[in-house]
Amino acid sequence: MSDTTAPIWIDPTDSQHPETPAREVPTNPYLPHQVTWDETTRFRPKMYLVGRLRYYYKWPGHGGALWTRTRYWPTRRRVLNIHGEYNPKTMRREKTIVDKRPIWWMLALAAFFLMPLFVPVSSYNTVMSAASVFAIYAAINLCWMLVVGTAGIFSLATYAVVGAAAYGTTYMAITLGLPWWVLPFAGMLIGLAFGVLIALPAMRLDGFYYALLTLGVVELCRVYVVQSRQFGSATGGLYGAPSYLPAWLSQSNRLLLGYYVAVLLMILALALYRFVDGKRLGRLLRMAQEKKEGFAQACGVDFIRARIMVFLISSAALGFIGGFYATHFGGASPNLFSFDTLLLSLAMLVIGGIGRAEGAVAGTLIVVFIDRVLIDLGPLRFVLIGAIMLGVVLFLRGGIFGIKSQFRAWRDKKKSERRSTRAEKGGEMLPEEATEVEDKDQVYFRRFDKMQRDFLKRLVSDAVIAEHKSKPLGQHSEALERLLIYFRRQGQIDKYAIMVLEEFKAYRIVALSGHRGTAPRMVEDRNYETPDEAYHALFLRRVQDLLET
Amino acid sequence: MNWGFIVTNAITLACIYGTLAIGISVTWSSLGLVNMAYGFIFALSGYGAWLASVYIGPYPVVVMAAGILTGAFGGLIVCLLAFIPIHDKPNFPLRALIATLAISLVGNQILLWWFGPRAKSLPRLFGNWNADILGVVVTSDKLGASLSAILLLTLILMWMRSSRRGLEIRAMMMNPHAASIVGIGVRRTSIYVMALTGSLAGLAAVLLAQTYYVAPFSGITPMIKGLSIALVGGLGSIPGATIGAIMLGVNESLTSTFLGGQYVLITQFLLIIVVLLIRPRGISGILDKAREA
Known part of the structure; x- marks a missing residue:
């Protein structure tokens, strides 16, 4: 604290006695009180360039x-x-x-319609058949998403419904000679009947019991179809359903027409998703989320009925898709029921994010692309799909379309962590304390007092203390005067005072109680012989208290 | 009608499937994880046993130990990938289910890629002889499979009853939250549990490979059977899994004798659905409260 280039303060009151030289004392260099203000109110948090504001054009x-x-x-x-x-x-x-999703959807649909123009000729067959498979799988996944996301029933029997409808309609078409346009509607009936059958246990069972049971149903269908002679156990599938494609079309035009019809099916599935998820049933079920069913029931929402309704609607739609599958591919294969198909389409749902239509479509796009277009990779492409699925499950909460909100939540968490680390200690009143205090002026006073103490602490120096020791009363340099004014201004409670034990012989430092009738309290067991000594000791004690806070 | 044949068949199948079902059941009740990668662990340990029989020698002890150890290793993989990273994250049961399905997808395809689609067969561990018990002719593999399954299961259950680690696992099964409060580490216990259940899958794989083959996708049907037995018995209950295994074993051998092999799954699922409609949480499952993970 000692400063070699300490400036000299000249007592201005000595100018009244020009015959004697003025008193000169070393003191602190001038410190404007603005510095404390600037330091306290400076904007310290580290700011990043990315993502500070939501930007809207x-x-x-x-x-x-x-x-x-x-x-x-x-x-x-x-x-x-x-x-x-x-x-x-x-x-x-x-x-x-505010909501740009309709624009993205329109762009995506336009891309789907214009896609065939940009397919390279060399891989035209591969890409176009993969694209129609994509559209059909996307339609199936949208219906499944209704069951899993909207209704919250973790059913794995989707492909059992589709496959049952495909096999049933193919069988009917072969035996009864149905035309192609009847097949989807026949499939719808089969799907509805199948849905009723597997919805029965859903009313009693919950969660995983149901998932495991439906997994068993798929396996049952697969084994039955593989072993049954009338469903083509010998030929590896049942084929012979009439196709909707006219026979006179060329091969590439057949692919093109098939693709557009499949995209139309996907659009129908999107419309169904929107009208089930966004309307009354979806609203009801959004209220009855997992572990909040009791609340919804208490509010009069019959969520079981709503779930079964959604399940039956999507089963009928899946049956329709199954009938379409039969006319599109000319039959059905046991591959529909295989565990791998189930896993791949679960990967589609999970990668896109469960509970959103765009997730179902984008996930299907990614998985079908890897599965059907990157055929050269062999079994490794399933490893790739599985690795993506595992990564998404382990790190993302809502699939790839949940990345944005998850990133925002993470960033907000980090922000609030930083905010709590840089909160000022001592000066700020905590929010809960601030609501309890009657006099709101106290909130601001404390903040000001903190800043003032910070400033005054920097004024304490050896020069100032020596100046006080040389002359405790009278005119002082600016720094000492500020300190003394602050000390004198404090409240009466526990304020130091000097008690005269015997005039000019014994003085002692006490602390006032601040209450009338209560005697002051002894602070230390020491007598001072002169008032100036006592004054200085009291000053030192106050300085020490200031520096300690 | 050869009743002896039916009974021995039922007992053998019950032993093997019961081993799988107990593994699934213990995993679910102590960790809240439906281990869909069980089929992968099963196939992996089959290949482990096959490798041991080829490179070390077709000694029964070596082959069985190799299968069990590979199964434990597979269980550890699943634990490290699908349980430890996400067990305290939101929506854990569903995410764990999907993660184990993903592991199963990746693992089975890697097995297919590495070993090729051709099935391998294990050496006959129990020799080739027949025993005559009370006038019933029992082949060696059935007798050996049942006896070794019962022996190892009894050992494991006794270990779970008497050891410190077993006490920890049983505490986790009763109430995972309370167990973690009294100082039982969830992650540490999960490693024991997954290694244990993985070794059960390995045992079942070695035993079942006496009758069937080792193939990349050979684990899926046994896993689904094990799951259904665990489901019928009530997830989390070992006696329930035993009863379920006996029930489905009897059903399987009766159906394949009287109706034919292709109707096994149909009668089995009808049985399961009937049982579950009467008791939604399985035969000895607790009725009103499922495990809250």
Whole structure:
């Protein structure tokens, strides 16, 4: 604290006695109190460039078309959720597209429709057949997503329904000679009947018991179909269903037409998903989430009924897809029931993220691409799919479409951790304490007092203490005067005072109680002989208390 | 009608499937994990035993020990990949189920890629002789399989009853939360449990390979049978798994004798569905409360 280049303070009151030289004392260099303010209020947190704000492009609003909205006729529903507001800074009207998902969907569907134009000729057959497989699997997965995501029934019997419908319709087409356009509807009936059969245990069983049971049902179907002679155990599948493709089409045009019809099926499945998940049934089931069923039931939501409804609707849709599968591929193979098919389509759901339509479609796209287009990899492509699936399950909470929200949650957690580490100790009142305090001025006073103490601590130096020792009363240098004013201003409770035991002989330091009628308390067992000594000892004691806080 | 044949068949099948079912059941009740990679562990330990029989020698002890050790190793892989990283994360049971399915997908395909699709056969561990017990002719592999399964299961159950580690596992089965409060490490116990259940799968693989073959996908049907037995018996209950194994073993041998082999799964699932409709948590499962993971 000792400063060799300490400036000299000249007592200004000595100018009243110009005949004697003025008193000169070494003191602190000038320290403006602004420095403490600047240090305390400086913005310290480390900021990163990425992701500080949610960025929305602000579209200009046209004055003439201020309130026009494109709506789906005849509803009042808007095509895009556009939020409009007046910006007082730029004095312009701004439009923000709050939900961009419809745009992405339209772009994706346009890409699906234009895709055949850009397929290289060399791999046309592979890619186009893979693409129609993709569209059919995406439709199946959307219906499955309804069961798993919306209804919350972890059923693995999806392919059992599809396969049963495909086998049943093929068998009926062969025996009864049905035309192709009857097959999906016949499949729908079969799917519904099958759905009723496997929905029965779902009312009694829950969670994993049901998952394991449905896994068994799939295995049962596979074994039955493999061993049954009338379902083509010898030929490795049952074939002979009529195809919807006209016989006179060329090979590449057949692929093209098949692809477009399959995409149409996928769009139908998307519409079904939207109308089940986004309407009454979906809302009811969103209320009855896992472990909150009791609450929903208490509110009068018959969630079991809603679940069974969703299950039956999606079973019927799966049956429809099964019938379409039969006409598309001309029959059904036991491969539909195999454990690998089940695993692959579960991988599709999981990679995309359970509970969202875009997840089902994107996951199907990824898995079908790896499975059907990268055929050269051999068994390793399943290893690749499994590794992606494992990674997604271990690290992501909601598949690839949940990455954004998961990243935001992680970033917010980190933010709040940092915020709590940089909270000022001592000066800030905690929120719970601040609500308890009657006088809200105290909140601000404490913050100010903290800052003031921080400043005063930096004023304490050997020079200041020596100055006080040389002359405890009277005019002081600026630094010492600030300290003394702060000490004198403190409240009466536990304020140090000097008690005169015997005038000019014995003085002692006490602490006032602050209450009338209560005697002051002894602080130390030491007598001072002169008042100046006592004053200085009291000053030192106060300085020590200041430095300790 | 050869009743002796039916009974011995039923007992053998019950022993082998019961071993699998007890493994699945213990995993579920102590860790809250439905181990769908059990079929993979089964196939892996079959290959382990086969490798040992080829490279070390077709001694029964060596082959069996190799199978059991490979099974324990497979269990450890599953534990390290699918249990330890996510056991305290949200939505654990579903994620663990999917993770074990993914492991099963990857593992089976690696087995297929490495060993090829051709099935391997293990040497006959129990010789080639017949025994005559009370007028019933029993072949050596059936007798050996039943006896060794019963012997090893009894050893393991006695270990679980009497040792410190077994006490920890049983505490986890009763109440995992309370077990972790009194200082039983969830991760450490999970390693014991998975190694133990993996070795049970390895044992079953070696025993079943006496009748069938070792192939990359040979584990799936036994796993589904084991799961259904565990389901019928009530997940988490060892006596229940035993009863379920006996029930389904009797059913399987009766059906294959009277109706034919292709109806086994159908009658089996009808039986399971009937049992589960009467008792939704299995024969000896606790009725009102499932394990809350």
